[in-house]
Amino acid sequence: MHLKEHAPFPWQMSLWASLSEQFESHKLAHAYLITGSRGIGKHSFATEFARLILCSAPDKNVACGVCSSCAMGGESGHPDLVEIAIEEGSKLLKIDQIRDLIEFLSQTSHGGRAKCAVISDAHRIHVAAANALLKTLEEPTQNTYLFLISDMPGTLLTTIRSRCQKILMPVPDSAEAVAWLKQHLPDQDDPYLLAHAAQNCPLLALDLAQSGGLENQQQFLQKFLALSCGDASIQATVGLIGKLGEVPVIGYLREVSSILIKYLLLNQQTSEMQPEQLSLLTLLRSKGLDSRDKLVELMAFYVQVQEAQRQLSSGTNPNAQLIVESLLWHWSQLLNSGRTT
Numbered sequence: 001m002h003l004k005e006h007a008p009f010p011w012q013m014s015l016w017a018s019l020s021e022q023f024e025s026h027k028l029a030h031a032y033l034i035t036g037s038r039g040i041g042k043h044s045f046a047t048e049f050a051r052l053i054l055c056s057a058p059d060k061n062v063a064c065g066v067c068s069s070c071a072m073g074g075e076s077g078h079p080d081l082v083e084i085a086i087e088e089g090s091k092l093l094k095i096d097q098i099r100d101l102i103e104f105l106s107q108t109s110h111g112g113r114a115k116c117a118v119i120s121d122a123h124r125i126h127v128a129a130a131n132a133l134l135k136t137l138e139e140p141t142q143n144t145y146l147f148l149i150s151d152m153p154g155t156l157l158t159t160i161r162s163r164c165q166k167i168l169m170p171v172p173d174s175a176e177a178v179a180w181l182k183q184h185l186p187d188q189d190d191p192y193l194l195a196h197a198a199q200n201c202p203l204l205a206l207d208l209a210q211s212g213g214l215e216n217q218q219q220f221l222q223k224f225l226a227l228s229c230g231d232a233s234i235q236a237t238v239g240l241i242g243k244l245g246e247v248p249v250i251g252y253l254r255e256v257s258s259i260l261i262k263y264l265l266l267n268q269q270t271s272e273m274q275p276e277q278l279s280l281l282t283l284l285r286s287k288g289l290d291s292r293d294k295l296v297e298l299m300a301f302y303v304q305v306q307e308a309q310r311q312l313s314s315g316t317n318p319n320a321q322l323i324v325e326s327l328l329w330h331w332s333q334l335l336n337s338g339r340t341t
């Protein structure tokens with residue numbers, strides 16, 4: 001990417017300004033929990049803000065990039081900034097990683113300013129690791145700043161959540177997301193469709209476009225629509241999902257069900273929706289699933305999808321195919337329980 005690909009992104013500006021103000025007036029909290037949708041730059045926000053904290057001569061509230069402290073952060077990263085993420089082949093943050101973090105925080109800072117840590121997917125932490133982290137949160141070392149990142153904070157231990165100051169990262173509106181995508185993907189045929197497929201999460205949209213995920217999502221939506229209309233069997237749908245991968249598909253399913261619920265609740269019709277989503281919306285309405293009782297069932301389905309997503313990303317090894325099959329079965333039941341047309 002030749003364009004600026006790091007925070008603060010346009011939709012993060014006011015949040016950045018208010019946090020910078022806390023920083024300038026020495027009122028930063030010891031630990032922040034940054035939450036919000038996937039693909040809106042939470043991680044980039046945290047690491048860039050950490051760079052600002054470590055910079056000795058900030059320029060208009062961003063790290064200057066040239067001072068002696070900024071210069072320490074070369075290819076191998078800044079020695080006073082540690083980034084913790086789930087290791088390849090592992091499903092959870094491990095106790096050893098948190099022990100290393102505690103060790104890192106106890107050392108003196110190289111630049112003489114502070115020590116910062118960014119912890120990705122904080123909700124996917126091993127219980128022993130969570131307890132170790134909790135200790136650090138309870139007894140903070142001076143001039144250390146932790147940024148925990150999570151798009152599923154509800155599954156994070158309450159004790160950890162309550163020790164962090166919460167930041168909810170905003171999602172840009174449709175116009176802002178499209179404008180950003182046009183700038184970053186000038187060759188993209190339909191930035192509106194792309195933004196919509198990613199629910200206006202620009203970095204997710206970028207990822208969808210570059211990984212071929214958009215086509216996969218379309219394929220799934222078409223099959224899901226066919227299943228909903230009774231034109232495809234659960235088995236055929238499961239077959240396609242096996243090819244696309246259960247984990248991304250649960251993500252698509254979560255997106256489409258949240259969009260449908262949103263529009264049924266607000267009783268809106270929109271031209272912004274993808275054609276398959278629009279057809280699904282019409283189908284659900286024709287079956288009377290926009291009634292209060294049925295909306296409650298739809299929301300219960302959405303909760304099941306969320307739970308399935310949590311199970312699939314947990315450390316245990318659930319039977320992904322079985323989980324997906326059961327969700328599709330529930331979906332079919334839900335549709336068949338509506339009035340027939």
Ligand SMILES: [Zn+2]
Nearest residue numbers: 055064067070
């Ligand atoms: Zn600097």
